Amino acid sequence: MNIGIIGAGNMGSGMGKFWVKNGHNLMFSYSRSSDKLKSVAAAVGETAAVGTPAEAVQFGDVVVLAVSWSAVEDALQAAGSLDGKVVLSCVNALLPDMSGLAVGTSTSAAEEIARLAPGARLVEAMPVFAEVLHSPSPRFEGVQPTVFYCGDDEEAKAIVADLLRELDVEPIDAGPLKNARYVEPSGMLLVQLAYAQGMGAVAMKLLQR
Numbered sequence: 001m002n003i004g005i006i007g008a009g010n011m012g013s014g015m016g017k018f019w020v021k022n023g024h025n026l027m028f029s030y031s032r033s034s035d036k037l038k039s040v041a042a043a044v045g046e047t048a049a050v051g052t053p054a055e056a057v058q059f060g061d062v063v064v065l066a067v068s069w070s071a072v073e074d075a076l077q078a079a080g081s082l083d084g085k086v087v088l089s090c091v092n093a094l095l096p097d098m099s100g101l102a103v104g105t106s107t108s109a110a111e112e113i114a115r116l117a118p119g120a121r122l123v124e125a126m127p128v129f130a131e132v133l134h135s136p137s138p139r140f141e142g143v144q145p146t147v148f149y150c151g152d153d154e155e156a157k158a159i160v161a162d163l164l165r166e167l168d169v170e171p172i173d174a175g176p177l178k179n180a181r182y183v184e185p186s187g188m189l190l191v192q193l194a195y196a197q198g199m200g201a202v203a204m205k206l207l208q209r
């Protein structure tokens with residue numbers, strides 16, 4: 001599959017390296033430095049190219065949005081139409097100083113992105129910390145972390161769930177896109193545990209019976 005990635009930062013590159021290993025072709029886009037974009041693609045693997053956000057959208061069977069909340073509008077403008085595209089957003093609406101969320105519980109980054117790109121087949125997934133993706137294994141003592149994903153397009157969700165499985169995590173269907181307003185604060189909880197509480201690399205595991 002071709003995966004166009006908007007955002008060549010910690011998350012884009014962290015997920016991208018798993019997808020290259022699984023045989024996908026990538027196109028990275030949207031960095032303020034073209035040198036950084038090229039070096040990220042080169043580090044991720046031979047099947048990773050670079051382009052503009054609009055080119056990444058054209059290229060991708062799936063488009064991944066992996067930018068900071070403050071850059072979302074600009075990135076979407078640069079991307080152009082996402083009509084009909086399966087879009088995986090891992091965006092959380094973190095304030096720049098990580099002290100809180102810009103939106104939450106009554107809406108979410110994902111719902112706002114859906115409003116900005118109403119034709120996109122949007123799925124939100126809140127993957128593990130980038131440092132976990134960049135570590136030798138995303139597993140914790142052999143256990144796969146849970147990654148919640150949500151969206152309103154079942155076919156798009158199935159495609160994203162397969163891509164999440166390739167990250168060696170356990171994807172759990174968290175329901176419709178509006179549940180992103182609960183999933184995103186759970187990501188903020190992990191940020192608090194990791195940084196404010198000093199717990200370091202943490203992830204979630206859902207227990208069910």
Ligand SMILES: NC(=O)c1ccc[n+]([C@@H]2O[C@H](COP(=O)([O-])OP(=O)(O)OC[C@H]3O[C@@H](n4cnc5c(N)ncnc54)[C@H](OP(=O)(O)O)[C@@H]3O)[C@@H](O)[C@H]2O)c1
Nearest residue numbers: 007008009010011031032066067068071090091092129130
């Ligand atoms: N990091 C995590 O552990 C984690 C976990 C779950 C969810 N998330 C969410 O995933 C998203 C991406 O996180 P990340 O850690 O990958 O971020 P990041 O490392 O800062 O990457 C963001 C990317 O967006 C690009 N960008 C281009 N123009 C920008 C602008 N004007 N302002 C800001 N960025 C711009 C950056 O380009 P440059 O190359 O120029 O910097 C970079 O390639 C965020 O919404 C975050 O909340 C992150």
